[in-house]
Amino acid sequence: STFSLKVAAIEGEAFQGVLITFEDVSPLEDVGQMRRDFVANVSHELRTPLTALLGFIETLRGPAKDDARARDRFLGIMQTEASRMNRLVRDLLSLSRVESEERIRPGQQLDLLGTVQSTVKALEPIAEDKGISVNLTAPNGEVMVNGDCDQLNQVFTNLIENAIKYGGNGGDVSVTVTVLDRDPTVRGPAVRVEVTDQGQGIDPIHIPRLTERFYRVDSHRSREMGGTGLGLAIVKHIINRHRGRIQISSALGEGSTFTVTLPRL
Numbered sequence: 001s002t003f004s005l006k007v008a009a010i011e012g013e014a015f016q017g018v019l020i021t022f023e024d025v026s027p028l029e030d031v032g033q034m035r036r037d038f039v040a041n042v043s044h045e046l047r048t049p050l051t052a053l054l055g056f057i058e059t060l061r062g063p064a065k066d067d068a069r070a071r072d073r074f075l076g077i078m079q080t081e082a083s084r085m086n087r088l089v090r091d092l093l094s095l096s097r098v099e100s101e102e103r104i105r106p107g108q109q110l111d112l113l114g115t116v117q118s119t120v121k122a123l124e125p126i127a128e129d130k131g132i133s134v135n136l137t138a139p140n141g142e143v144m145v146n147g148d149c150d151q152l153n154q155v156f157t158n159l160i161e162n163a164i165k166y167g168g169n170g171g172d173v174s175v176t177v178t179v180l181d182r183d184p185t186v187r188g189p190a191v192r193v194e195v196t197d198q199g200q201g202i203d204p205i206h207i208p209r210l211t212e213r214f215y216r217v218d219s220h221r222s223r224e225m226g227g228t229g230l231g232l233a234i235v236k237h238i239i240n241r242h243r244g245r246i247q248i249s250s251a252l253g254e255g256s257t258f259t260v261t262l263p264r265l
C-alpha cells in the first residue's frame, strides 16, 4: 500500500494546531500503473510491425532494388504488417469509444435475435473457409432489449470470430439463444447467448484475465491469427454498458463456451 501524508498548519483565533491527513492512495497508484502498462503495451504492439516495415523498405531501396521476386515477396509481408497495424489502431479506437460511453445507457430498443442472426450470417464465409459451420439455435419471434445495435453486433462478432479462430479444424461452432423469465445475474427478465466451440480450450488459470487488454494465452498464436488481444476487453466494456454479464467456461482439449446474459424488455 502507498499512503499520502499531508501536514497543514491551522491558525484560528482561538485555536492553533496542526492538521495531519493520512490517506491510502493505493487504488490511484494501481490506476496509474495500469495506464503506464497500457501505454507500454500499445507502443510495443505498434513498434513490432513498424520495425518490420522500415526494415523491408530499406532492403527494397538497397540490396533488393533490382530483384523482382524479392520485391513481390517483401511487399506481401509489408502488406501483412500494415494490416496488423491497421487492425490494432481500429481496435484501440473501438476500445476508447466503448470506454467513454460505458456510463451512458444505450437507448435503442432492438430485437437481439435479429442482431445475432445477422452476425452469424456475416461470419458464415469465414467459417466456411475453415471448413466448419456456425449453427444457430434460437426461439421463434423477437427478443427485445435496450441496446446499441452496432456494439452488440461487435460483441457477437468478436465471440464468434474467436470461436472460429481458436475452434480447431472440423469442430463446428454453436450459438444458442435462450429467453429467461428471470436471471439472478441481471436481476430480471433476461436473454442468454452462448457461443460454444470444440477447440483446444483454455486453461482455467487464464480465464479470469482473458478480458484484460492485451492478455493472450498464446501471444504468438494470437498474432499469427491476426488477433490484437483487445477483442474481449472491448466485449467486456460493451456488456457492462448494457448491464449484462459474461461468463467463460472451458475444458482443455474439449472447447470453450462464452455466455453473455443481457437484461431484456
Ligand code: ADP
Residues within 6 Å of the ligand: 158, 162, 163, 166, 167, 197, 199, 200, 201, 202, 210, 215, 216, 217, 218, 222, 223, 226, 227, 228, 229, 230, 231, 232, 233, 256
Ligand atoms: P485476440 O485478438 O488475441 O483473439 P481476444 O481479446 O479476442 O484477443 O482474446 C484474448 C485471448 O483469449 C486470445 O488470445 C486467446 O488466447 C483466448 N481466447 C479467446 N477466445 C478463445 C476461444 N474461443 N478458445 C480458446 N481461446 C480463446
